[in-house]
Amino acid sequence: xxDVITTDAVIIGxxxxxxxxxxxxxxxxxxxxxxxxxxxxxxxxxxxxPEKPIYDIPALPVVTGADLTQRLLEQIKPFHPxxxxxxxxxxxxxxxxxxxxxxxxxxxxxxxxxxxxxxxxGSFQPKKPPIPGIEAYENSSVFYSVKKMEALRGKDxxxxxxxxxxxDWTINLQPIAxxxxxxxxxxxxxxxxDSVKKMRELVAAGKxxxxxxxxxxxxxxxxxxSAATVKGNDGQSFDIACNAxxxxxxxxxxxxxxxxxxxxxxxxxxxxxxxKFETSVEGIFAIGDINTYPGKLKLILSGFHEAALxxxxxxxxxxxxxxLMFQYTTSSSSLQKKLxxx
Amino acid sequence: MAKITFIQHNGNEQTVxxxxxxxxxxxxxxxxxxxxxxxxxxxxxxATCHVYIEPGWGEKVGARNxxxxxxxxFAFDVRDNSRLSCQIKISDALDGLRVKVPEKQx
Numbered sequence: 001x002x003d004v005i006t007t008d009a010v011i012i013g014x015x016x017x018x019x020x021x022x023x024x025x026x027x028x029x030x031x032x033x034x035x036x037x038x039x040x041x042x043x044x045x046x047x048x049x050p051e052k053p054i055y056d057i058p059a060l061p062v063v064t065g066a067d068l069t070q071r072l073l074e075q076i077k078p079f080h081p082x083x084x085x086x087x088x089x090x091x092x093x094x095x096x097x098x099x100x101x102x103x104x105x106x107x108x109x110x111x112x113x114x115x116x117x118x119x120x121x122g123s124f125q126p127k128k129p130p131i132p133g134i135e136a137y138e139n140s141s142v143f144y145s146v147k148k149m150e151a152l153r154g155k156d157x158x159x160x161x162x163x164x165x166x167x168d169w170t171i172n173l174q175p176i177a178x179x180x181x182x183x184x185x186x187x188x189x190x191x192x193x194d195s196v197k198k199m200r201e202l203v204a205a206g207k208x209x210x211x212x213x214x215x216x217x218x219x220x221x222x223x224x225x226s227a228a229t230v231k232g233n234d235g236q237s238f239d240i241a242c243n244a245x246x247x248x249x250x251x252x253x254x255x256x257x258x259x260x261x262x263x264x265x266x267x268x269x270x271x272x273x274x275x276k277f278e279t280s281v282e283g284i285f286a287i288g289d290i291n292t293y294p295g296k297l298k299l300i301l302s303g304f305h306e307a308a309l310x311x312x313x314x315x316x317x318x319x320x321x322x323x324l325m326f327q328y329t330t331s332s333s334s335l336q337k338k339l340x341x342x
Numbered sequence: 343m344a345k346i347t348f349i350q351h352n353g354n355e356q357t358v359x360x361x362x363x364x365x366x367x368x369x370x371x372x373x374x375x376x377x378x379x380x381x382x383x384x385x386x387x388x389a390t391c392h393v394y395i396e397p398g399w400g401e402k403v404g405a406r407n408x409x410x411x412x413x414x415x416f417a418f419d420v421r422d423n424s425r426l427s428c429q430i431k432i433s434d435a436l437d438g439l440r441v442k443v444p445e446k447q448x
Contacts, residue, residue: 048387121381129418130446162415185420190412214419250416252390252448253381 002109007033007082008318009114010102012089015043017288017303018118019072024311025116026079027335030318033110034081035102037088037123042069044120044289047251058301068300078340084108088123092261092284100283114314117270117279117286118303121253129160129247131215141225142218142245146173154178158228158240160215161248167191169246170208171198180208181240183230187212211240218245258290266292276313277306283317285310344437348375349396351445360432366441367391367428377443384428389416390447391427396440403430403439418448 009025011018014036022032040046045054045065053062063071087104092115095101102110126144128134134142146152146169157177159170162184168191174180182199189196202208217229219239227239255268264271264280269292272278277285287310288303296302315324329335336342346369347357358373360366370378370391379390386409395403400423406414410429414420427441 044382048382049385052385052387127416127418127448130448185415186411188411190415216419249418249448250389252379252388 002107004101005033005108005110007031007110007112009033009116009314010035010100010110010112011081011116011118012036012102013043013118013120013288013290014038014041014083014085015118015120015288016045016068016072016300017120017307018043018116019069019076020304021116021118021287021307021310022076022079022081023072024307025114025314026076026081027329027338028311028315028324029338030114030311030314032079032081033084033112035084035087035089035104035108035110037086037125039085041073041083041085042066044253045069047124054300056299056301078338088256090257094262094281094283113283113318115284116307116310116314117258117284117290118288118307119256119258120289121255122258122268122290123254123256124251125254125256126247127249127252129215129249131218133218136223137218137220137225137245140223141220141243142247144247146246149173149176152177152244155244156242157181158183158242158245159248160184160245162186162189162191163248163250164191164195165248166246167195167199169248171195171202174202174208177244181242182208182210183213183215183228183240184210185212185214185233213238215245215247272306275309277310278313285314344432344434344439346370346432346436347438347440348378348393349440349442350377351443360436360439362433364432365428366393366430366432366439367426369432370427375443377445377447378427379447380428386410386413386426386429389413389426392417392420392444392447393425393427394421394442394444395423395425396442397423399436399439399441402435418446419444 008030009032011034014034050066087106090105091103093101099113100115153176156179158181160183170182203210213230213232215228216231220226227241270286272286272291274293287306289298344360346360360369381390382388410426
């Protein structure tokens with residue numbers, strides 16, 4: 001039996017809106033757990049544009065995605081949110097009046113009064129190259145991530161890609177694989193130079209091979225791969241014998257399991273009201289890029305506003321019948337105490 | 343105004359008006375051209391606006407920039423005429439441009 005984590009609010013998504021929701025809920029004494037499929041906070045700001053400048057955050061003329069994330073983490077520190085990375089929320093179930101049960105693919109179970117979906121464009125999932133017939137080999141011979149290295153011991157491994165994931169796994173798996181081939185479309189890598197150097201040393205020592213080209217087809221039967229057909233950069237096709245293939249083409253956003261939680265959806269977005277940013281289910285809110293309402297703008301600043309209004313209703317759900325006094329952080333000693341500044 | 347034609351994998355063609363200064367990707371999204379996903383919204387960070395430049399237009403469109411070359415590692419079936427459409431700025435010189443959309447971005 002899994003231990004159940006009981007909390008006031010579960011926030012799905014640790015992007016800027018999810019992080020700022022911790023702040024707004026925290027001011028109202030609502031404790032939060034934050035779940036994200038990535039291995040770090042920031043959402044799209046971390047995955048898609050950590051180094052890119054953002055120019056439309058109020059009072060910050062220019063800030064990078066990474067810096068905005070750091071500032072938000074600093075801002076919410078007084079509220080001690082608990083983060084659960086590398087988890088995808090698979091299920092959200094209503095438990096009568098008691099609130100909700102939230103489950104992740106990593107086996108975590110939460111009970112909370114309130115669920116805040118701040119999942120942006122959905123969950124980041126590995127890109128699956130559209131090689132004809134690849135589905136038949138997925139999870140038996142083709143893997144988009146490595147969960148257990150041991151499963152690849154003694155295999156003829158083909159790694160495809162030129163980024164950090166491809167290079168890191170090349171270096172980590174080379175000692176345990178029977179043979180290892182790295183395939184990339186060019187002799188240049190966007191991975192860390194040190195990893196590239198290590199890979200080249202392994203090639204020079206005859207411990208692995210590096211080939212130029214792109215996979216066009218797969219050979220094998222009953223889900224067991226025997227070779228990948230590759231088009232070389234000279235236009236000639238050749239086969240690389242392998243019984244495990246790991247394609248690393250980065251991540252893409254998919255709506256994911258949100259569609260199965262019984263919420264009304266409109267074109268893969270969650271309709272909400274503009275007073276509380278609540279979904280069709282009371283107690284489940286949606287803020288940031290994943291929601292829709294008349295006039296919606298997919299801007300980080302809109303998500304911040306949505307978080308503030310959402311928190312007002314969340315307070316009423318947590319404290320039925322209690323009056324919520326509106327206060328400013330500039331003047332309220334009780335808010336300042338929560339922020340640890342008075 | 344520059345006319346841009348998107349050719350789908352099945353041969354369907356769609357010609358849209360591109361405003362100088364906008365990117366080919368923005369023009370595609372604005373006109374709901376299928377197959378230009380543009381996950382990242384134009385930050386050259388996702389490689390889901392991959393297109394193939396039709397013969398005769400390569401020189402006018404110009405070469406890939408280094409960031410784009412890196413990002414194309416995350417695209418599928420990259421060819422000599424591959425570009426990320428978010429990195430192509432429309433100008434009057436591109437009036438009549440024809441690009442092919444891959445069967446699938448991913």
